[in-house]
Amino acid sequence: MGKGELTKAAILDEAVQIASRVGFGGLSIGQLADRVEMSKSGLFAHFRSKEQLQLQAMERARQRFVDVVIRPALAAPRGIARVRAVFDGWLEWAHQALQGGCIFVAAAAELDDQPGALRDALVRNERDWLEFIATVAGTAVAEGELRGDLDLEQFAFEVHGVMLAHHHASRLLHDERAEARTLRAFESLLAGARPST
Amino acid sequence: MGKGELTKAAILDEAVQIASRVGFGGLSIGQLADRVEMSKSGLFAHFRSKEQLQLQAMERARQRFVDVVIRPALAAPRGIARVRAVFDGWLEWAHQALQGGCIFVAAAAELDDQPGALRDALVRNERDWLEFIATVAGTAVAEGELRGDLDLEQFAFEVHGVMLAHHHASRLLHDERAEARTLRAFESLLAGARPST
DNA sequence: GACAGAAAAGAACGACCGTGCTAATTTTGT
């Protein structure tokens, strides 16, 4: 890996960090250049537009998400254990890596009304994410640990709602009971998805 | 009401509209002035800083929220009917008034990392909102329509999560099944909160 | 209808924005 790729990676890491706090729109090239201690034009040369910078930052965030959440979850045994791993992985992701919280949650609210390539990329990520949750829940159904007639997409929708509620309670409200509430809500969803008897 | 108050109200209405789409940070005085067909300085004279403009726009949004959601809900009969009215009112609010979706959802993600008076005002609103949901659920408990041992704050937390999931699915993903999923998730929460036998 | 006060406009400011262009510097392959 050449020197260029290296600094580019460092730039994108910092960009993801910043965007998680002030959003993709608030991410400015000048500030970013200050943070990584480069000239504005030197940094700009790596991307050829702000949109490219944003797109590659989003892609970088996606890769990190895969590393922190997806891959570890797939390492867990199929079934409910894996569903739990997905959820725990997300909690880890939410308050570990980025001090600005989950960048996708922030971006979802920011970009939902702003058409363009960036929004499209985010939508792809979010669809994949919900589909992943549904698929993992599917393995639990296949193992007989969750109800056979469970609506997987509905389950993913509701689990995702709990995640969003967590983000809201913990990051905005600074509610110290957020974690407990979140876990309880998740267990409640799991309980409702278990086979009847 | 003098002429000043009138145009100020018109400005704030437009400001709320814009902020619901591009966020409070993206709300710029120049663009706002164009929208209401005023000069930038003429508009600015009504507020004496951008922060004041933002704060008063948030207050305006709060008033509209009270009109659209809170008051109609309080007109519904105590108990589960009122809980339903709160939820339906929010759905109405979410995709009626503002074409940018619920401005508070957008602001929550935007401001969760940006300390200041604006964030503080939002936090107050959101706390009130969650408390309101909990209180209304409490009336249903008092009427014997919901479990006596129901954790009201937990219930409000989970209902709120469903609202956030709705916003995500409908506004970002443009999922046409969002409404159905949302209603089903809400009914599921209600079912879980009903008295046992 | 004149007058006082409120409301709106006009012009300008310093700062930062994204983006090009050119020059200097550093890295790389030989």
Next chain:
DNA sequence: ACAAAATTAGCACGGTCGTTCTTTTCTGTC
């Protein structure tokens, strides 16, 4: 060690930002 190539810096541009100051226009009252 040297030339070629890749990377970074410097500088300038047109625009928009929030804000201030001064001047003009409008409103409501006697």
